[in-house]
Each structure stands twice: as structure tokens, then as C-alpha cells.
Amino acid sequence: MKPFFVTATGTDIGKTYVTAGIIRAARQAGIDAMGIKPIMSGYNNSNPEASDAGALLAAMGKPVNEQTIAAISPWRFAAPLAPDMAAIRENRSISLRSILTFCRIAAEAAPGLMLVEGVGGAMVPLDNFYTVRDWIAALEIPAILVAGTYLGTISHTLTAVEALQARQVNVNAIVLSESLTSPVPPDETAYAMAKFAPRIPIFTIPRTNNETAFKRLAWALSADELEEGAQRL
Numbered sequence: 001m002k003p004f005f006v007t008a009t010g011t012d013i014g015k016t017y018v019t020a021g022i023i024r025a026a027r028q029a030g031i032d033a034m035g036i037k038p039i040m041s042g043y044n045n046s047n048p049e050a051s052d053a054g055a056l057l058a059a060m061g062k063p064v065n066e067q068t069i070a071a072i073s074p075w076r077f078a079a080p081l082a083p084d085m086a087a088i089r090e091n092r093s094i095s096l097r098s099i100l101t102f103c104r105i106a107a108e109a110a111p112g113l114m115l116v117e118g119v120g121g122a123m124v125p126l127d128n129f130y131t132v133r134d135w136i137a138a139l140e141i142p143a144i145l146v147a148g149t150y151l152g153t154i155s156h157t158l159t160a161v162e163a164l165q166a167r168q169v170n171v172n173a174i175v176l177s178e179s180l181t182s183p184v185p186p187d188e189t190a191y192a193m194a195k196f197a198p199r200i201p202i203f204t205i206p207r208t209n210n211e212t213a214f215k216r217l218a219w220a221l222s223a224d225e226l227e228e229g230a231q232r233l
Contacts, residue, residue: 003107003114004172004221005136006035007164008146009156010121014177016052018146018205019117020059022221025214027061031222032112034060036072038099039119039126042080043073052117074102084125096130100138107141113222116141122160133167142172144221148179149186149204154193161197171200175217178207 008015019035026033035056045066048054053073054064062068069076075094077086087094107114116139118124118132125131136143143164147157157174164171174197178186186204194202203217 003103003110003116003139003141005116005118005139005141005143006146007118007122007132007136007143007160008120009148009153009160011124013121013146013148014205015117015146016055018144018175018177019115020055021205021210021214022113022115022218023056023059025211026113026218026222027059029215029218029222031218032110033115033218033222034106034110034113035115035117036103036106037117037119038073038102039075039077039083039094040073041077041083041086041119043076043078045076056117072106075099082124083119084127087127094126096126096135096138099126099135103139113218115144122164133164133169136164136169137167142170144173144175145171146175146177149176149182149184149189150179151183153179153189154196157193158196161200173217173220174200174202176202176204178205180207 006015006019023033023035037053037056040052043051048066048069049064053069056072057064057068077090079086079089083094103116122133123131126135145160147153161171176186176190190202190204205213
């Protein structure tokens with residue numbers, strides 16, 4: 001089963017929420033699923049449970065402690081900034097080559113569905129030369145693009161899709177995670193967006209009562225059913 005890279009149109013959109021939701025739904029359906037979060041900014045080592053990696057570990061049914069956090073998130077920074085800026089605050093640097101090696105080893109060891117959760121949005125810098133988009137392109141795995149349903153999300157999402165496709169990244173799905181404030185229902189946003197991205201399946205995740213939505217998405221990923229032209233709203 002091939003791995004997927006979970007990226008987003010920006011920060012605080014819902015990457016971890018969606019990644020953890022997919023893992024939890026897959027495991028409940030008896031599907032092997034795991035996730036890694038190689039880079040974390042804004043990490044507080046006194047409260048690992050509240051971190052993104054902590055959420056992924058909880059979804060995998062694993063204990064949350066410094067050892068398990070380090071196993072899925074080796075590059076951790078205290079400042080809640082873009083990775084390049086956060087690393088500078090600690091006189092550290094990020095090696096894309098090392099990140100790629102870590103991700104490939106994890107993918108090879110995964111028995112089933114494996115999700116690589118990125119950091120920030122698709123164009124967030126990792127260092128002076130590379131962005132998250134470069135990371136995804138180098139891994140040569142399909143992307144799941146997480147977006148919100150706030151006013152303006154259609155423009156942000158289509159811009160991110162074009163940026164990823166410009167580097168030959170295959171966007172296998174767009175996941176609309178319902179924002180706290182949405183001008184219209186998520187399905188209406190999905191319908192409007194689909195006209196401009198007709199070959200990318202679109203899934204919507206409501207803020208509440210979303211177990212069925214996550215199960216549908218987890219099953220599509222695990223069964224490799226994300227075929228071009230099939231809109232799943």
C-alpha cells in the first residue's frame with residue numbers, strides 16, 4: 001500500500017485533525033494505519049500529549065511520551081514559526097536529505113496505510129532553499145491537500161493545487177475540513193470548487209458527526225480508490 005503526504009493550504013487548517021481522523025477510522029475498520037510527523041514547530045516538551053505528534057500517537061493507540069514522540073517526529077522546535085525560522089532560533093538546521101531518508105524508512109516498514117504529515121502549508125520553507133512542496137516532490141508520493149471551508153478557501157485551495165502540480169505532485173484528494181466559520185455548507189463549497197478541479201476527488205469532513213466521513217476517506221485511501229474524475233462530496 002503506497003504512502004500519502006498530508007499537506008494543507010496553510011497552517012491551523014486541520015492537517016493533524018484529518019490525519020489522526022483517517023488513522024483512527026482505518027484502525028477501527030481493521031486496516032493497518034500509521035502516521036509520522038517528521039517536523040514540528042511550537043513543541044512543548046512538558047506537554048507532549050497536546051502536540052501534533054501526540055495526536056497521531058493517540059490515534060494509533062500508542063503511549064505518548066518523549067520516546068514515542070521522537071520516533072515519529074525527530075525534528076522538533078519550540079518556536080511556533082515556519083521550520084526554517086524556528087530552527088534558526090535554536091541554532092539548528094534542517095536537512096532535507098535526512099528527512100527524506102527518515103520518511104522512506106518509515107514507509108518501507110509500514111505494513112499498511114502510512115501518512116506523512118507535513119508542516120504548515122504546501123509552500124512553507126524548510127530552509128534557505130527548499131519548501132514543503134520540494135519535500136513532497138522528492139518523495140514522489142501522492143498528496144492529500146487539506147483545506148478549510150472559510151470565505152476565500154476556494155482561491156487558496158486552487159492556488160495550492162496549481163503550485164503542487166507545477167512540481168508534478170499528484171494531488172490524489174482534497175479534504176475540506178469544516179472551518180469554525182463557514183459562509184455556506186461544506187458540500188456547497190466542494191461543489192463550487194469541483195468545477196475548477198474536476199479530476200481531483202473532494203471529501204468533506206464536518207466538525208461534528210464525522211465518523212462516517214472519516215471512514216469513507218480511510219477506506220478510499222486504503223483501497224486505492226482515489227481515481228481521477230470521481231468526486232466524493
